[in-house]
Amino acid sequence: MLKSMKRKALSGEWALIEEIRRRAGKPSGAVRLGIGDDCAILKSPKGSDLLITTDFSLEGRHFRRDWHSARSIGHRTLARGLSDLAAMGGRPITAFLSVALPVSAVRNHGWIDGFLGGFTDLANACDAVLAGGDTSESPSEHVLADIILLGSAPTGTALRRSGARPGDDLYCTGSLGGAAAELAALGRSPRKFRTARATDDHPHLFPVPRLKAGDALRKRGLATACLDISDGLSSDLAHLCESSGVRAEVDAARLPLHPLAQALGAEAGLAAALHGGEDYELLFTARAGVKMPRTLGGVAITRIGRIVAKRKNAPLMTLIAADGTRTALTAQGWEHLR
Amino acid sequence: MLKSMKRKALSGEWALIEEIRRRAGKPSGAVRLGIGDDCAILKSPKGSDLLITTDFSLEGRHFRRDWHSARSIGHRTLARGLSDLAAMGGRPITAFLSVALPVSAVRNHGWIDGFLGGFTDLANACDAVLAGGDTSESPSEHVLADIILLGSAPTGTALRRSGARPGDDLYCTGSLGGAAAELAALGRSPRKFRTARATDDHPHLFPVPRLKAGDALRKRGLATACLDISDGLSSDLAHLCESSGVRAEVDAARLPLHPLAQALGAEAGLAAALHGGEDYELLFTARAGVKMPRTLGGVAITRIGRIVAKRKNAPLMTLIAADGTRTALTAQGWEHLR
Numbered sequence: 001m002l003k004s005m006k007r008k009a010l011s012g013e014w015a016l017i018e019e020i021r022r023r024a025g026k027p028s029g030a031v032r033l034g035i036g037d038d039c040a041i042l043k044s045p046k047g048s049d050l051l052i053t054t055d056f057s058l059e060g061r062h063f064r065r066d067w068h069s070a071r072s073i074g075h076r077t078l079a080r081g082l083s084d085l086a087a088m089g090g091r092p093i094t095a096f097l098s099v100a101l102p103v104s105a106v107r108n109h110g111w112i113d114g115f116l117g118g119f120t121d122l123a124n125a126c127d128a129v130l131a132g133g134d135t136s137e138s139p140s141e142h143v144l145a146d147i148i149l150l151g152s153a154p155t156g157t158a159l160r161r162s163g164a165r166p167g168d169d170l171y172c173t174g175s176l177g178g179a180a181a182e183l184a185a186l187g188r189s190p191r192k193f194r195t196a197r198a199t200d201d202h203p204h205l206f207p208v209p210r211l212k213a214g215d216a217l218r219k220r221g222l223a224t225a226c227l228d229i230s231d232g233l234s235s236d237l238a239h240l241c242e243s244s245g246v247r248a249e250v251d252a253a254r255l256p257l258h259p260l261a262q263a264l265g266a267e268a269g270l271a272a273a274l275h276g277g278e279d280y281e282l283l284f285t286a287r288a289g290v291k292m293p294r295t296l297g298g299v300a301i302t303r304i305g306r307i308v309a310k311r312k313n314a315p316l317m318t319l320i321a322a323d324g325t326r327t328a329l330t331a332q333g334w335e336h337l338r
Numbered sequence: 339m340l341k342s343m344k345r346k347a348l349s350g351e352w353a354l355i356e357e358i359r360r361r362a363g364k365p366s367g368a369v370r371l372g373i374g375d376d377c378a379i380l381k382s383p384k385g386s387d388l389l390i391t392t393d394f395s396l397e398g399r400h401f402r403r404d405w406h407s408a409r410s411i412g413h414r415t416l417a418r419g420l421s422d423l424a425a426m427g428g429r430p431i432t433a434f435l436s437v438a439l440p441v442s443a444v445r446n447h448g449w450i451d452g453f454l455g456g457f458t459d460l461a462n463a464c465d466a467v468l469a470g471g472d473t474s475e476s477p478s479e480h481v482l483a484d485i486i487l488l489g490s491a492p493t494g495t496a497l498r499r500s501g502a503r504p505g506d507d508l509y510c511t512g513s514l515g516g517a518a519a520e521l522a523a524l525g526r527s528p529r530k531f532r533t534a535r536a537t538d539d540h541p542h543l544f545p546v547p548r549l550k551a552g553d554a555l556r557k558r559g560l561a562t563a564c565l566d567i568s569d570g571l572s573s574d575l576a577h578l579c580e581s582s583g584v585r586a587e588v589d590a591a592r593l594p595l596h597p598l599a600q601a602l603g604a605e606a607g608l609a610a611a612l613h614g615g616e617d618y619e620l621l622f623t624a625r626a627g628v629k630m631p632r633t634l635g636g637v638a639i640t641r642i643g644r645i646v647a648k649r650k651n652a653p654l655m656t657l658i659a660a661d662g663t664r665t666a667l668t669a670q671g672w673e674h675l676r
Contacts, residue, residue: 032387036581037499038425038565039389039489044382049370051377052470054434054486060477061438087376096392098484100399132390134484139398142477146436146484148392151377161375227376243374 016101016112017135023120024130030093031131040132042094048152053084059142065105067190070114071121072205073143075198078122080230081149082209083280087228088158089218090151092128092211098146100138118206121198126211159218159284164225164244166309168285171292173213173299176233177269178203178258180276185260203258207280212297214282222292226284232275234317235333236283241307241316244285250274250305250329253322274319275332354439354450355473361458362468368431369469378470380432386490391422397480403443405528408452409459410543411481413536416460418568419487420547421618425566426496427556428489430466430549436484438476456544459536464549497556497564497622502582504647506562506623509630511551511637514571515607516541516596518614523598541596545618550635552620560630564622570615572655573671578621579645579654588612588643588667591660612657613670 020035027034033041044050057077059065068076078095085092097119105111123130128149138144182204186193198206210228217223225244229236233250241248252270261269261276285307286292292301305320315328358373365372371379382388395415397403406414416433423430435457443449461468466487476482520542524531536544548566555561563582567574571588579586590608599607599614623645624630630639643658653666 033496033498038422039391039428039487039496041426041496042388042390044384044386044388044490044493046382048382050380050382050388050488052380052432052434052486052488053377054436054470054472054484056436056438056472056474056482056484058438058474058477058482061474084376088379090377094390096390096486098392098394100394100396132392134392134394136394136396136399139396139480140478144394144396144482146392146394146472148390148434148486149377150388150390152382155382158371158377158379160371 016106019112019116020097020130023116029129031129034131040094042131042150045093045152047155049155049158051085051088051090051151051153051158052149053081054146054148055080055084057145057147059144065143067186068205069194069196070111071118072196074115074118075122075206077145077147078119078128079207079209079280081147082126082128082211083228083230085149085151086209086211086214087226087282088153089214089226090153090158091215092126093150093152094131095123095128096148097130097133099133100136100144102138102141102143104141105143106137118198126209153218157218159214159223159226161225161227161240161243164240164246164285164307166246166307167288168224168307169288169303170248170250170285170305170307171301171303172229172256172281172283173210173296173301174281175256175258176229176279176281177261177272177276179207179278180272181258181260181264203260204278207278209280210282210297210299213299216296217284222286222290223284224286226282229279229281229283230277232277232333233283234274234329235331237317238331240283240285245310247308247310247314247316248305249308249318249320251320254302254304256300256302274329277333354444357450357454358435358468361454367467369467372469378432380469380488383431383490385493387493387496389423389426389428389489389491389496390487391419392484392486393418393422395483395485397482403481405524406543407532407534408449409456410534412453412456413460413544415483415485416457416466417545417547417618419485420464420466420549421566421568423487423489424547424549424552425564425620426491427552427564428491428496429553430464431488431490432469433461433466434469434486435471437471438474438482440476440479440481442479443481444475456536464547491556495556497552497561499563499565499578499581502563502578502584502623502645504584504645505626506645507626507641508586508588508623508643508645509639509641510567510594510619510621511548511634511639512619513594513596514567514617514619515599515610515614517545517616518610519596519598519602541598542616545616547618548620548635548637551637554634555622560624560628561622562624564620567617567619567621568615570613570671571621572612572667573669574621575655576669583648585646585648585652585654586643587646587656587658589658592640592642594638594640612667615671
């Protein structure tokens with residue numbers, strides 16, 4: 001836990017802890033006791049289940065400091081956890097941030113300010129109170145972060161991956177392939193993106209967790225299964241199919257390509273939409289015939305395929321082209337920085 | 339969260355996830371849904387506060403693979419979090435483990451087996467169900483872990499650092515300095531310790547979180563303030579004094595030295611007890627005159643000093659030698675592996 005260690009002051013970590021504490025603000029709402037003791041103390045939410053998720057954000061695996069601005073890294077670190085909550089239809093309660101910095105970053109107040117600024121701007125926008133965490137000096141030159149999100153959903157209502165049934169329709173929120181397309185552009189000329197801000201549309205640098213859409217899906221009882229597209233549509237749809245014991249068909253022509261993916265051309269754009277990771281949209285199923293709104297929580301909803309029964313020797317996922325050609329769709333979600 | 343990612347199978351991470359899932363077992367008790375979805379789902383405990391703590395365990399900072407066995411690293415990773423819960427008088431609900439392994443360790447099934455064995459043996463002994471986490475390939479040659487513990491305590495009863503008042507007596511559980519003494523021996527000849535097991539007394543390699551003692555302190559209303567000695571008595575006592583707005587006096591002759599610390603000789607033994615970190619005993623205060631049991635939760639309780647009022651120009655902490663000599667005690671907890 002974040003403790004006020006004298007010895008850590010020597011390495012400059014003290015400034016980091018104080019800055020985190022300052023930005024976290026005073027405990028309020030569900031938080032009885034925030035940073036500064038052995039544990040944080042939270043009120044247990046009545047009539048609700050607790051949702052918990054943890055996600056690493058490791059330099060060289062999930063981001064690069066020579067590509068991503070400090071603000072983007074802070075935003076993305078938190079967004080990974082918030083998107084998991086969104087996928088269950090949960091509402092954030094608190095976030096815990098564990099972060100280990102190399103000495104060079106500990107002494108770089110501008111970097112810390114940007115990182116915590118990106119983090120807290122998103123936390124404030126999503127009502128995710130920072131209630132604790134841990135700090136350390138990194139054992140290498142890598143910035144290491146782990147985000148822990150606690151959320152809640154009324155008892156028994158959280159959306160799961162396992163509820164899809166044959167006959168259900170398949171939907172996604174927003175648009176696909178934008179994150180992969182922006183990442184490719186980022187890799188070509190990182191300097192162009194140094195001043196990118198969360199207020200503009202930056203699907204890779206500043207993804208928007210679909211908390212409102214997930215909450216609306218849960219409250220209105222629309223989804224039979226749901227998860228977020230973090231690894232790429234093909235990988236995450238495979239998870240949904242495996243968890244639910246079903247197969248899926250995807251209509252290529254229906255996929256809502258992000259303008260950045262469209263700009264890649266037909267083939268590369270489709271690949272980005274199918275296999276590009278980190279779009280952080282929601283992928284969900286609903287009973288056929290259900291009246292699905294065009295938007296949920298301010299984001300477009302698109303029907304992109306259907307769920308079918310398992311059949312021996314049939315592929316788990318099938319891609320249907322505009323001309324009706326059917327090909328097996330294989331999980332090819334990839335890790336961008338490898 | 340731990341997801342079944344096909345692409346990760348390529349790097350061997352799949353085996354790690356499956357092994358973690360196998361050892362975690364089926365959801366039960368408070369866990370509605372464990373590993374395999376976007377979030378874990380927990381029942382919200384009725385009539386209780388939630389306690390949450392996170393602690394990094396980073397190779398090169400908190401352990402060394404050439405010194406510590408895989409079992410010890412797994413045990414210590416979890417013990418850090420459990421000890422924070424013990425310090426609040428909390429009972430464990432679930433643990434979440436984020437772990438990033440370098441390729442060399444991912445392919446070393448013996449190492450993974452030892453690490454998870456050390457982790458789950460302690461988890462089972464303390465009723466801390468593993469309910470999720472995250473896995474990644476490490477961006478360096480370092481094993482990186484982050485432990486998240488959720489616990490509970492009846493509403494409003496969790497022990498804090500801030501309740502000590504002038505006139506209170508100062509106590510600790512168990513014995514002090516053993517961890518620092520064993521670490522010194524470990525550094526001299528790591529090979530001697532390769533087969534050390536948690537069933538024997540190994541204060542550094544296999545510390546025992548004082549959950550039962552903390553629970554008894556809370557239930558019986560004995561402690562006015564409490565924290566765990568993770569950074570060393572002098573550092574953690576400073577935290578208690580700062581949080582409570584008081585000063586403390588420590589009687590050197592009363593300090594319960596671990597036999598390994600005694601064997602260092604008088605001066606080095608005292609230094610290990612005062613400044614050696616990671617003893618994971620509890621440091622607490624109680625009203626003077628309270629009838630304090632000799633043992634709590636099976637561990638010895640020793641009165642080691644007293645709390646006094648703040649006074650201008652007086653040191654935060656004073657060490658009183660057997661002959662009555664008073665010296666200022668300064669926080670000198672240190673990080674072992676630097």
